[in-house]
Amino acid sequence: MTSPRHGLPPLLALLTLAGCGGSSPTPDIGGAIGDALICGLRNCTESATLNVDEISPRFTAMQAAGDGHIVVEGDLGKSANVLTTVLIAPDERLSASVDGGTEVTLASPDGKRLNYAARIAAAGEQPVVRVVFTRGGTRHVSQVTLPAGFTVLQPTGSPLLTRSGAALPVRLSQATVGAASASASGNCSRSDGSSFELKGTSLGARTETSVAGGYRLEPAAVDDSLNAASRNANNNDARTPAVTRCDLVVTWTAKATGSVAPTMNGHGSLTGLRTASHPLSYDARL
Numbered sequence: 001m002t003s004p005r006h007g008l009p010p011l012l013a014l015l016t017l018a019g020c021g022g023s024s025p026t027p028d029i030g031g032a033i034g035d036a037l038i039c040g041l042r043n044c045t046e047s048a049t050l051n052v053d054e055i056s057p058r059f060t061a062m063q064a065a066g067d068g069h070i071v072v073e074g075d076l077g078k079s080a081n082v083l084t085t086v087l088i089a090p091d092e093r094l095s096a097s098v099d100g101g102t103e104v105t106l107a108s109p110d111g112k113r114l115n116y117a118a119r120i121a122a123a124g125e126q127p128v129v130r131v132v133f134t135r136g137g138t139r140h141v142s143q144v145t146l147p148a149g150f151t152v153l154q155p156t157g158s159p160l161l162t163r164s165g166a167a168l169p170v171r172l173s174q175a176t177v178g179a180a181s182a183s184a185s186g187n188c189s190r191s192d193g194s195s196f197e198l199k200g201t202s203l204g205a206r207t208e209t210s211v212a213g214g215y216r217l218e219p220a221a222v223d224d225s226l227n228a229a230s231r232n233a234n235n236n237d238a239r240t241p242a243v244t245r246c247d248l249v250v251t252w253t254a255k256a257t258g259s260v261a262p263t264m265n266g267h268g269s270l271t272g273l274r275t276a277s278h279p280l281s282y283d284a285r286l
Contacts, residue, residue: 144258
């Protein structure tokens, strides 16, 4: 009697086929494997299997200083589960508008329905952004009013912050105190000559309570943040050599929390962001 033969699960079969015979998988098979792995990590769920009140919109609407457009981007989740991504059905639609203007479809950039984005013209001081999920002709509208726009008044040019030097004063054109936070992106080098990139690293900015829009970047706090990012980029190895120099773009961000459509899941979010940036070099050797 011969033993019964059992088929491999589809994903395992694809991986086995790709690894046999010493040849590379065809583009179609490779793409299928990649899609399956991504959806496995993001726990993809078809929206048709969910009620509207189980779907959580997770979007931001951001406008940078000097840019006449708002970028709306995000995805859909399931209730409070941050590890699940909901894929909309062909007969459903995600759209966005600014200040009651024409609605623009939020498109999936790669067509895989994981993320959605649109770039919409905006000229108002505090634009109102609406994100709409439509199913069966019913519109579920989330809304946020962006914070007032602002610019960086100080520093100007290409400032240098040193480890042993004074704090860098920053002044934003804001009428309030402590309404923004600072993060940095750029490239850094270490004492052993290696380098790494960082993105969105908090710099621990301090608020100058006596000055509207006033902040300062303290060398010690910046150094701690950059070295923590360096270790994180090096598998959290405590022996990671110290950061010596970084060339950064510092982005100041003001946030506003919007309201999620009451018919959708309350664990969703729509956040309005206004940003302004300036360059910064940091040198720990000075």
